[in-house]
Amino acid sequence: MDTSLLFWNNIISTCGVPRIITSDRDPKFTSELWTNLYDMLGTKIPFSMAYHPQKDGLSERMIQTMGISLGDHLNKNLLSIHPTAKDVHDMWKKACEKDAKCIAEAKEYNKQRWDKSHKEPDSKEGDQVLVSILNFNNLKGPKKMRDSFLGHFTIIKLIGKNEVEVRLTKDFSRKHPVFPVILIKPYFQTEEYRFPSSKKNPTAPEIVEVEDSPGPVKRIIKASKIRLNGKDQRQYLVRFKNQTADKDKLLAEDAIPDANLHLRRFRASRRTE
Numbered sequence: 001m002d003t004s005l006l007f008w009n010n011i012i013s014t015c016g017v018p019r020i021i022t023s024d025r026d027p028k029f030t031s032e033l034w035t036n037l038y039d040m041l042g043t044k045i046p047f048s049m050a051y052h053p054q055k056d057g058l059s060e061r062m063i064q065t066m067g068i069s070l071g072d073h074l075n076k077n078l079l080s081i082h083p084t085a086k087d088v089h090d091m092w093k094k095a096c097e098k099d100a101k102c103i104a105e106a107k108e109y110n111k112q113r114w115d116k117s118h119k120e121p122d123s124k125e126g127d128q129v130l131v132s133i134l135n136f137n138n139l140k141g142p143k144k145m146r147d148s149f150l151g152h153f154t155i156i157k158l159i160g161k162n163e164v165e166v167r168l169t170k171d172f173s174r175k176h177p178v179f180p181v182i183l184i185k186p187y188f189q190t191e192e193y194r195f196p197s198s199k200k201n202p203t204a205p206e207i208v209e210v211e212d213s214p215g216p217v218k219r220i221i222k223a224s225k226i227r228l229n230g231k232d233q234r235q236y237l238v239r240f241k242n243q244t245a246d247k248d249k250l251l252a253e254d255a256i257p258d259a260n261l262h263l264r265r266f267r268a269s270r271r272t273e
Contacts, residue, residue: 004037017041121181123164128152128187131166131179152187214240214247217257220266221248236266 123129130149133139139146150172157165165178218241225234235250253259 004040007037008040120161123155123158123181123184123186125155125158127155128189129155129164129166129184130187132183132185134183135179136172136175149185214243214249216241217262218243220256220262223266224250226250236263238262 128151130151131153132149133146136150153166153168155164156167159165159178161181163178163180164184166184168175168177218239221237221239223234223236225232227233233252235252236256237248238251238256239245239248253263256262
């Protein structure tokens with residue numbers, strides 16, 4: 001008990017209570033000293049066992065491995081075996097300095113690469129911005145068909161260099177209005193505003209001559225499939241009223257007047273054949 005009081009008055013009062021004590025179950029630590037001391041602190045201290053280290057197996061294994069390594073590599077006559085052993089400390093120091101220099105150079109290189117393609121945000125109050133949908137979970141419609149950004153919204157407040165507060169519309173009134181700058185981008189009203197040097201002079205619309213139709217469609221004679229621009233396209237041989245067979249034409253479905261009506265008749269006639 002006296003030793004416990006000495007430890008309390010001279011160690012704990014000046015250095016504080018040890019947070020972790022790693023040791024095996026040596027009698028010096030499992031004795032009445034530690035039992036009484038930690039009873040006074042109201043703290044429990046579990047000890048590990050040498051070959052049953054459930055509590056601190058990492059430390060036990062590390063201590064054993066370190067002892068084996070030191071026994072294998074340290075000798076009393078080390079200098080006579082390896083004359084350069086006395087320079088190990090200097091070599092280690094130089095290696096650490098070289099490593100620190102390489103790390104600093106790598107950090108500077110990565111910083112330069114980042115700075116080439118990134119710049120500090122220059123947003124200000126009143127700017128119109130678009131907001132990424134990354135943190136919007138209540139949007140309607142198929143996920144793959146949504147736009148990547150919503151808006152436009154007006155910046156009403158800058159919060160430091162990395163966040164902005166925007167005025168959300170009524171549809172998003174329950175959403176928190178503060179967003180990081182990496183989730184916003186400027187909103188431009190027109191292409192002319194974005195690219196003022198690319199304005200084109202107005203030109204007259206191009207007049208395209210359309211070939212006169214031979215007349216109203218009489219019936220569809222047959223269907224065929226052709227390869228056009230790397231894609232299969234179905235076309236139909238159409239005969240026109242009051243026209244001979246030499247006036248028949250291959251037309252796509254969208255080019256046939258009343259296509260649905262004539263296609264139903266064509267398919268019905270094929271089923272009865």
